[in-house]
Amino acid sequence: NMERIQEGIGDKLGVLIRGLSMVLTSIIISLCYQWRLALMMIGLIPICTICMTLLSRFLEKSTEQELDKVGVAGVVAEEALMGVRTIQAFNGQEEMVAKYEKELNSGKLYAIWGGFWSGFFGGLFFFWLMAFMGGGILYGGYLLKIGIMKNPGDVFIVIVAMLLGAYFLGLISPHMMVLLNARVA
Numbered sequence: 001n002m003e004r005i006q007e008g009i010g011d012k013l014g015v016l017i018r019g020l021s022m023v024l025t026s027i028i029i030s031l032c033y034q035w036r037l038a039l040m041m042i043g044l045i046p047i048c049t050i051c052m053t054l055l056s057r058f059l060e061k062s063t064e065q066e067l068d069k070v071g072v073a074g075v076v077a078e079e080a081l082m083g084v085r086t087i088q089a090f091n092g093q094e095e096m097v098a099k100y101e102k103e104l105n106s107g108k109l110y111a112i113w114g115g116f117w118s119g120f121f122g123g124l125f126f127f128w129l130m131a132f133m134g135g136g137i138l139y140g141g142y143l144l145k146i147g148i149m150k151n152p153g154d155v156f157i158v159i160v161a162m163l164l165g166a167y168f169l170g171l172i173s174p175h176m177m178v179l180l181n182a183r184v185a
Contacts, residue, residue, distance in 0.1 A: 024165075025161075025165075034149055037136060037143060041159065051124050053174070055117060059114055066111050069103065079096075
């Protein structure tokens with residue numbers, strides 16, 4: 001429990017405060033420049049948060065399972081090092097190497113799944129970022145065309161501010177889980 005509390009009090013709290021201030025600042029800037037475009041882009045924020053939260057949960061599970069399997073391989077290696085003379089006397093080097101490789105390879109599947117989930121949710125995160133950026137440019141162009149917006153630069157200010165806010169919210173969502181665990185502990 002002390003580890004969880006210490007982890008929550010450490011740099012995670014600072015990262016969380018910085019990320020939340022970036023999100024709030026980006027929303028305020030966007031709403032001040034063009035509230036219609038900002039409201040359209042604000043849907044990006046929960047989508048990015050969901051993607052990154054799911055990523056952290058799936059990675060946590062696969063990493064935990066991988067470390068369990070690699071820990072068994074470490075026990076085999078420790079056993080071999082402790083009894084190196086006995087193993088050498090009975091010519092069991094190949095058998096111990098095979099046993100170690102078998103235990104190590106059992107964790108490989110979980111590492112592959114962890115890489116898959118990381119790539120999948122990271123790609124999904126950036127897909128939504130780019131999709132909302134494209135939608136924001138289209139809607140901003142429409143607002144320029146009908147005369148609601150006067151300056152084309154305002155479109156990009158709103159879009160980039162909202163993208164940065166969503167990006168930082170996506171980055172801090174795993175840290176929020178650590179803080180919640182520390183609070184529970």
